[in-house]
Amino acid sequence: MTLPLALRRWEMLLLALLILISALNVAWSPFYLGVGNVVNLFQLEIEKIIVALVMTLIIINGEIDLSVASVMGLAACVAAYLFHAGWPMPWALAAALASGAAAGAFNGFWVAYVGLPSLAVTLAGLIGYRGIARILVEDRAYGGFPAWFNAIGQQPQVGPLTVSIIIFAVLFALMALVLHGSALGRLVYVMGNNVAAARYSGVRVRRIKLLLFTASGTIAALAGLLYAARLGSVRGDMAVGFELDIITIVLLGGVSIFGGSGNLVGVGLSILVILNLRNGMGLADITGNTQTSVIGALLILSVLAPNMAQTLHTKWKGRET
Amino acid sequence: MRWLQRNIRPEQIRELSLLLLIVVAVLFFGAMIDGYYTSRTFNRIAASVAIITVVAVGQTLVVLTRNIDLSVGSIVGCTAYFAGATLAARQGLPPLVTVLIAVALGTVMGAVNGVLVAWGRVPSIIVTLGSLAIYRGILIDYSGAKTVTTGSLPAWLIDLPRLTVFSIGNLDIRALFALAVVVVVLFQIATSYLNAGRQFYAMGSNPEAAHLIGLPTRRIVFSAFVLSGAMSGLAGFMYLARFGNITVEAARGLELQVVAAVVVGGVNIFGGSGTVFGAMLGAVMIGTLEQSLLRLDISEFWRDAILGLLILLAVASDAVILDRLRALWARTDLKIVTRAAAEPEATP
Numbered sequence: 001m002t003l004p005l006a007l008r009r010w011e012m013l014l015l016a017l018l019i020l021i022s023a024l025n026v027a028w029s030p031f032y033l034g035v036g037n038v039v040n041l042f043q044l045e046i047e048k049i050i051v052a053l054v055m056t057l058i059i060i061n062g063e064i065d066l067s068v069a070s071v072m073g074l075a076a077c078v079a080a081y082l083f084h085a086g087w088p089m090p091w092a093l094a095a096a097l098a099s100g101a102a103a104g105a106f107n108g109f110w111v112a113y114v115g116l117p118s119l120a121v122t123l124a125g126l127i128g129y130r131g132i133a134r135i136l137v138e139d140r141a142y143g144g145f146p147a148w149f150n151a152i153g154q155q156p157q158v159g160p161l162t163v164s165i166i167i168f169a170v171l172f173a174l175m176a177l178v179l180h181g182s183a184l185g186r187l188v189y190v191m192g193n194n195v196a197a198a199r200y201s202g203v204r205v206r207r208i209k210l211l212l213f214t215a216s217g218t219i220a221a222l223a224g225l226l227y228a229a230r231l232g233s234v235r236g237d238m239a240v241g242f243e244l245d246i247i248t249i250v251l252l253g254g255v256s257i258f259g260g261s262g263n264l265v266g267v268g269l270s271i272l273v274i275l276n277l278r279n280g281m282g283l284a285d286i287t288g289n290t291q292t293s294v295i296g297a298l299l300i301l302s303v304l305a306p307n308m309a310q311t312l313h314t315k316w317k318g319r320e321t
Numbered sequence: 322m323r324w325l326q327r328n329i330r331p332e333q334i335r336e337l338s339l340l341l342l343i344v345v346a347v348l349f350f351g352a353m354i355d356g357y358y359t360s361r362t363f364n365r366i367a368a369s370v371a372i373i374t375v376v377a378v379g380q381t382l383v384v385l386t387r388n389i390d391l392s393v394g395s396i397v398g399c400t401a402y403f404a405g406a407t408l409a410a411r412q413g414l415p416p417l418v419t420v421l422i423a424v425a426l427g428t429v430m431g432a433v434n435g436v437l438v439a440w441g442r443v444p445s446i447i448v449t450l451g452s453l454a455i456y457r458g459i460l461i462d463y464s465g466a467k468t469v470t471t472g473s474l475p476a477w478l479i480d481l482p483r484l485t486v487f488s489i490g491n492l493d494i495r496a497l498f499a500l501a502v503v504v505v506v507l508f509q510i511a512t513s514y515l516n517a518g519r520q521f522y523a524m525g526s527n528p529e530a531a532h533l534i535g536l537p538t539r540r541i542v543f544s545a546f547v548l549s550g551a552m553s554g555l556a557g558f559m560y561l562a563r564f565g566n567i568t569v570e571a572a573r574g575l576e577l578q579v580v581a582a583v584v585v586g587g588v589n590i591f592g593g594s595g596t597v598f599g600a601m602l603g604a605v606m607i608g609t610l611e612q613s614l615l616r617l618d619i620s621e622f623w624r625d626a627i628l629g630l631l632i633l634l635a636v637a638s639d640a641v642i643l644d645r646l647r648a649l650w651a652r653t654d655l656k657i658v659t660r661a662a663a664e665p666e667a668t669p
Contacts, residue, residue: 110633119389120590120636123580128629134622236622241574244450257444293458296451303443 010254010306014269018276025280032283035160041275046164047072047223047230048242049271052249053168053175054219056267058212059250060179062192062259063118065216067107067125069242070133072224075100077133079225080142080234089146097221103129104217105210112209126243134236143233153229164226171219176264184208192259248299249274326653331646332594335587335639339602343609350613360491362612367494368482368563370608371501372397372556376575377582377600378508379431379552382545384583385512385521387528387592388438388445390546393553394575395456396430398567400557402460405469405567412475419478423558424551430456431550435543445546453576461569471565481562497559501601504552508597521545525592581628582607585635606631 025032042049051068058065079096083089103125110121152163179185187208191198199205228234253270255262274295281291351357376393383390404423408414430452437448471479485493512518523531524541532538560572586603588595607628614624 110637114637114640116636116640117590120584121633123577123584124629124632124636126629127577127581127625127632131623131625131627131629135626138622244453247450251447257446287461289458289461292454293462296454296458300437300443300448300451303447304437304441307442 011263011266011269014252014254014266014273018269018273021273021276021280025276025283028280028283032279037279039156039160039162039165041279042165042168043162043230045245045275045278046162046168047227047239048245049249049275050164050168050171050223050226051216051220051242052246052267052271053171053264054212054216055246055250056253056255056262056264057175057179057188058216059247059255059257060192060259060262061188061209061212062195063111063209063212064122064247064257065104065107065118065125065213066122066243067103067129068216068220068246069239070126070129071100071103071217071220072227072239072242073236074103074129074133075221075224076228076234076238077136077142077236079228080145081136083145084142089149093149093225096225097218100221100224101214101218104220105214107217108210108213111213112206130236130240137234137236139236141233141235145229145232149229150232151229153226154232164230167222167226172264172268179264188212189260192261194260245295248295252295252299252302254302326650331643331650332587332596332599334646335643336596336599336602339585339587339599339606343602343606346606346609346613350609350617354613354616357613357616360493363492364495366605366608366612367498369612370604371497372559372563373575373578373582373604373608374501374601375504375552375556375559376549376579377586377604378504378597379549380579380583381586381588381595381597381600382508382512382521383445383549384588384590385525385592385595386542386545387525388542388545389449389580389590390431390434390445390549391449391576391580392430392434392452392456393549393556393579394572394577395453395460396427396550396553397557397560397572397575398569399430399456399460400424400427400554401560401564401571402464402469402567402569404558405474405561406464408475408478408561409469409473414475416477420555420558423561424554427554427557428547428551431547431553432543434550435546438546439539439543457569457573464569466569468569469561469565469567474561474565478562479565497562500555500559504555505597505601512597517544522593525589526594578607581632584632587635587639589639590636603635 022032031037051072055065055068075096078099079089079092082092082095087095107118107121107125110116111118151157155162157163158166179188187198187203190201190203191205191208195205224239227239231238249270250262250267251257252274253262253267255267277295277298278291281294286294376397380390380393400423403426404419407422408419434445434448434452437443438445441448481496484496486496486499487494508518512521520531520536520541523534523536524538528538531541557572561567564571582603583595583600584590584603585606586595586599586601588600588603610627610631611624614627
C-alpha cells in the first residue's frame with residue numbers, strides 16, 4: 001500500500017477535480033462565481049444532498065438504505081393528504097416527519113433486531129412506502145399550500161440563502177460533529193469494520209443501527225417536505241429514483257460500500273464536484289441524461305482508478321526486485 | 322420424518338410453500354373477482370410474468386455469485402429499442418436474426434459489467450448503478466428521444482404475442498410464455514447437473530474456498546454477468562414484441578421487479594443458495610398479484626404496498642424459518658453419519 005500520497009488521499013483527488021471543473025466553468029461563464037449562481041447551484045439538488053449526509057453514516061456503518069426516496073415521497077404525500085383533510089399545516093408537517101421516522105424505525109427493526117440484510121429490507125421499503133404514498137394521493141396532484149410553506153422552498157429567507165440551504169449547512173455540521181467528534185461516531189466506524197467484534201466489545205449494536213435508520217427516515221422525510229415546498233405541489237411519484245443519485249454522491253466521496261471507511265470531508269467535496277459538474281455541463285448545453293451518464297461513469301472510475309493504480313504499482317515493484 | 326428429510330431439502334420446502342401461496346392467492350382472487358378463471362386472465366398474467374422471468378433467470382446467476390445486477394432494466398430498454406429500430410429500417414430481417422441482434426447487444430453490455438466487476442475489482446452494486454445510468458443515457462442519445470412505433474414493425478412481430486404454441490383445455494400457451502418456460506427449464510438443468518452450473522453455487526457459498534480448489538473465480542463472475550446481459554437482451558426482444566411502442570423510457574425500473582422476484586423466489590441475497598425455478602415462482606407470484614389487484618374493487622394503488630410487504634415477509638421467513646429447518650436437517654445428517662461410523666466397530 002505504498003501508493004503516491006495524492007492517490008492514497010482520495011480527498012486530494014476530489015479537490016483537484018473540483019478545482020479543474022470550477023476553473024473550466026469560470027472560463028465558460030463570467031457569472032459563474034456570483035452569489036446568485038452558487039445559491040442556484042445548491043438549490044437545484046438540495047434535497048438529495050441533505051439525504052446524502054445521513055446516507056454517509058448508514059453506509060459507513062456497513063448498511064444501505066434504498067428506501068430514502070420513497071420515504072421522501074411518503075412524507076410529502078402524508079402532509080398533503082392531512083392538510084387537505086383539514087389539518088392545520090404545522091400539524092400535518094409534524095405528522096409527515098413522524099411518518100418518516102416510523103418508516104425508518106420499521107426498516108431499522110428488521111435490520112437490527114431480526115438480522116435481515118438491509119439491501120432486501122430497504123428494497124421492500126422502497127416499493128412498500130411508495131405504495132403507501134400512492135394509496136394516500138392516488139393519481140391526484142395536491143397543491144394550494146399556505147404561502148409561507150411554499151416560500152420556505154422557493155424564496156431566499158436569510159440574506160440570499162434559502163431555508164433549505166441553512167438546514168443543509170446545520171445538518172452537515174451536526175453530522176460531522178457526530179461522526180468525527182463523538183463516541184457514537186467512532187462506534188459507527190467500528191461496527192462498519194467488524195460488527196461481531198463490536199458486539200463482543202459490548203457495543204449496543206442493535207440500538208445504534210435502529211437509531212441510524214430512524215435518523216435516515218426522519219431526515220429523508222424532512223428533505224421530502226422541502227422538495228414539496230420547492231415544487232409547490234405533491235404527487236405520488238415525486239422523488240422517484242433519487243436513491244441512485246444519493247448513493248452515487250456518497251460513494252464518489254470515497255465511502256466504502258463495504259462499510260468502515262470514508263468521511264464527511266470527502267462527501268462534502270463529492271457534493272461540490274457533482275453540483276459543479278452538472279452546472280458546468282448545463283452551461284455547455286449538455287442534456288440532463290448525458291449528465292447522468294457522465295456521473296455514472298465517474299462513479300465507476302472512482303473505484304476502478306485506485307484499483308488499477310494499485311495493480312500497476314504492485315507489478316512495477318515486482319519487476320524492480 | 323426421516324424419509325422426508327432424506328428426500329426433500331429445506332430449500333425445496335420453501336419453494337413448495339411459495340407454490341402453495343400462489344395457489345392460495347389464485348383461489349382468493351377467484352373468490353373475489355367474477356369471471357376470474359378465464360383464459361384471458363391467464364394470458365394477461367403469463368405475458369407479464371414471461372419478461373420478468375427471463376431477466377430473473379440471469380439475475381439469479383449473478384446473485385448466486387454474491388453480486389447484483391441493477392442495470393438489467395436499462396439493458397432491456399436498450400436492446401428493445403435497438404432491435405425495434407433495426408427492424409423498422411430493414412423490414413425483411415429474419416426473426417432469428419432480430420433475436421440474435423438483441424441477445425448480442427445485451428451480451429456485450431453484460432460483458433462490460435462483468436469485466437469491471439471480475440477484473441476491475443469494483444463492487445457490483447457500484448458498477449451496475451453506474452451502468453444503469455450510462456446505458457439509459459446512451460439509449461436516449463442514440464435514439465434522439467424518438468419512439469419506435471408499432472406501425473413501423475413487420476406483421477410477424479406484432480402477431481407474435483398472440484401466437485399460440487399449444488393449448489391445455491381452453492388455456493392457450495402463448496409463444497412468449499413458452500419461451501420463458503424453456504429458458505427456465507434449460508437453466509434449471511444446467512445449474513443443477515452441469516459442472517459449469519454448480520460453479521456458481523461454489524463461488525457464492527465460499528469464494529475463498531472456490532479459489533483454493535482451483536475454480537476460475539473471476540471467469541465465473543464474468544460469465545454470470547454475461548448471461549444476465551444475454552437474458553436481458555432476450556427479454557428486450559420479448560418487450561419489443563409485447564408492447565410494440567418503445568420509448569426511451571422503456572423498462573425503466575424493471576430491475577426492482579426482477580430483484581423482488583428473485584428475493585421472493587428464495588434466492589439468498591448473500592449468494593450461494595436458491596434456484597432458477599424458485600426465481601420463476603417469485604415472478605409468477607408478483608405477476609399474479611400485479612394483474613389481479615388491478616381487477617379488485619379496492620384501488621390499484623394498493624399493489625406496491627402489498628408487494629413491499631411480500632418481499633419483507635419472504636426475506637424474514639427465510640432468515641427465521643429456513644435457518645431452523647437447515648439446522649434440523651444438519652442434525653439428522655450428523656446422526657446418520659455417526660451411526661454409520663459406529664456400526665463397523667460393533668460387528669466383528
